[in-house]
Amino acid sequence: MLKEGLIxxxxxxxxxxxxxxxYLDTKSRGKFRHQKFKPLVGDHVKVxxxxxxxxxxxxxxxxxxxxxxxxxxIALIVTSLKKPxxxxxxxxxxxxxxxxxxxxxxxxxxxxxxxxxxELKDLTNIFSYYEKIGIPVFTNQKWKKLKKYLKGQxxxxxxxxxxxxxxxxxxxxxxxxxKTDEISLSLNRGKHTTRIVELFPLDDFYIxxxxxFSAISLKNYSEEEIKNSFNEFTxxxxxxxxCNHIKTKDCEVIAKLNKGLILESRxxxxxxxxxxxx
Ligand SMILES: Nc1nc2c(ncn2[C@@H]2O[C@H](COP(=O)(O)OP(=O)(O)OP(=O)(O)O)[C@@H](O)[C@H]2O)c(=O)[nH]1
Ligand SMILES: [Mg+2]
Ligand SMILES: [Zn+2]
Numbered sequence: 001m002l003k004e005g006l007i008x009x010x011x012x013x014x015x016x017x018x019x020x021x022x023y024l025d026t027k028s029r030g031k032f033r034h035q036k037f038k039p040l041v042g043d044h045v046k047v048x049x050x051x052x053x054x055x056x057x058x059x060x061x062x063x064x065x066x067x068x069x070x071x072x073x074i075a076l077i078v079t080s081l082k083k084p085x086x087x088x089x090x091x092x093x094x095x096x097x098x099x100x101x102x103x104x105x106x107x108x109x110x111x112x113x114x115x116x117x118x119e120l121k122d123l124t125n126i127f128s129y130y131e132k133i134g135i136p137v138f139t140n141q142k143w144k145k146l147k148k149y150l151k152g153q154x155x156x157x158x159x160x161x162x163x164x165x166x167x168x169x170x171x172x173x174x175x176x177x178x179k180t181d182e183i184s185l186s187l188n189r190g191k192h193t194t195r196i197v198e199l200f201p202l203d204d205f206y207i208x209x210x211x212x213f214s215a216i217s218l219k220n221y222s223e224e225e226i227k228n229s230f231n232e233f234t235x236x237x238x239x240x241x242x243c244n245h246i247k248t249k250d251c252e253v254i255a256k257l258n259k260g261l262i263l264e265s266r267x268x269x270x271x272x273x274x275x276x277x278x
Contacts, residue, residue: 002046002055008199010041010068015054017047026052041197041208042070042154062101065220067210068197069156074104078140078159078168081123082114084214087160088126092269093216094158095135096229100221107137108146108157110164129263133232140164143171150205161212166194169209173202178209218276226273232262233270246271 005024009016017024026047028039032054039045044058063070075098079091091107098105107130115123127137138146157165166178181193194211218226227244228234236243239250248254256262 001049003049004044004046006199007039007041007043007045007054008201009196010039010198011196015039017045017054019047024049024052026054028054032057038068040068040070041199042072042156044071062103064097064101064103064156064158066213066216067156067158067208069199069208069210071154072103072156072208073153074106074150074155076106076108076146076155076157076159076165076168078108078110078157078163078165080111080160080163081109081119082111084160084162086123088265089269089272090160090214090216092266093218093273096218096226096273097216097221098158099229099231100225105135106149107135108140108168109137110140110168112139112141126263126265129266135231140168140171143168147172147202150207152205154206154208156208157210159212160214161193163212165212166209169200169207172207173200176200218273219278221277223274223277226270226277230266230270232266244274246274 003019005017005019007015008018013027015026015028017026024047032039039054039057040063043060045054046056047053048055060070062072064072077091077094077098079086095105107127109127112120131137136149138149157168159165166180170176170178170180179193194209197208197210199206199208223244233245233253236245236252238245238252243251245251245253253262257264257267
């Protein structure tokens with residue numbers, strides 16, 4: 001007899017399944033490997049309890065490669081302003097990928113305490129732009145407000161190594177006591193503190209902690225998908241219906257850019273992403 005459950009943790013080839021209040025460590029069936037299919041944290045599955053294997057994976061609402069999670073409502077893009085430095089290209093790329101996969105992107109800024117007041121002013125301008133185009137922006141200092149916002153949702157964190165993802169989840173529930181670490185400054189390269197992808201049930205939502213990364217590819221996405229993932233371009237009245245907002249002729253996006261109504265870094269990243277698309 002097969003039993004239904006939820007994958008809550010993956011540690012190399014061990015999949016932990018939550019079935020009600022019971023947790024069971026299982027392996028994946030060989031057939032999935034042959035199909036190059038990997039069950040993900042967040043997957044609803046059917047398991048054979050005696051053999052401790054996953055037999056079936058239910059159809060997904062959505063799935064991401066990075067972080068590797070399925071059936072997500074909200075992705076928190078944890079974005080540090082310093083250490084590691086703010087990276088608007090990675091931020092815009094994550095917004096695009098998350099949007100294309102029909103997940104709601106939410107920005108969470110961290111390390112505001114490391115920024116001086118002059119820098120903070122520029123940053124406020126940048127992030128009020130993101131709010132204007134419909135992407136909520138929170139700070140980790142206001143984590144209580146964020147926690148209320150996440151009620152009832154299935155949430156993942158994503159973003160650079162050392163950005164403060166595990167630290168944020170620890171604010172939500174001190175009992176979790178997730179491992180956090182300094183990024184290695186000597187190499188000026190983040191070292192991964194989080195190695196395992198794991199879903200934690202909190203009072204009224206689920207959240208996945210995942211390891212960070214510094215690069216991510218758009219090669220699996222089309223130009224059209226990337227174009228549509230830039231919220232602020234979707235209602236533009238350009239002369240040509242299929243305008244890709246690259247040539248200046250009667251393009252409303254470029255006209256708005258020239259009037260300062262579109263954030264320059266967003267437009268630059270858009271051009272860059274189109275080149276990276278398949
Ligand atoms: N000053 C400051 N430090 C912070 C803040 N948030 C997190 N940190 C520190 O940043 C370091 C990295 O935090 P983590 O939570 O481990 O980062 P992570 O995103 O989980 O990193 P990976 O798991 O490696 O991807 C730790 O030393 C934290 O204490 C913040 O708002 N301000
Ligand atoms: Mg971590
Ligand atoms: Zn256009």
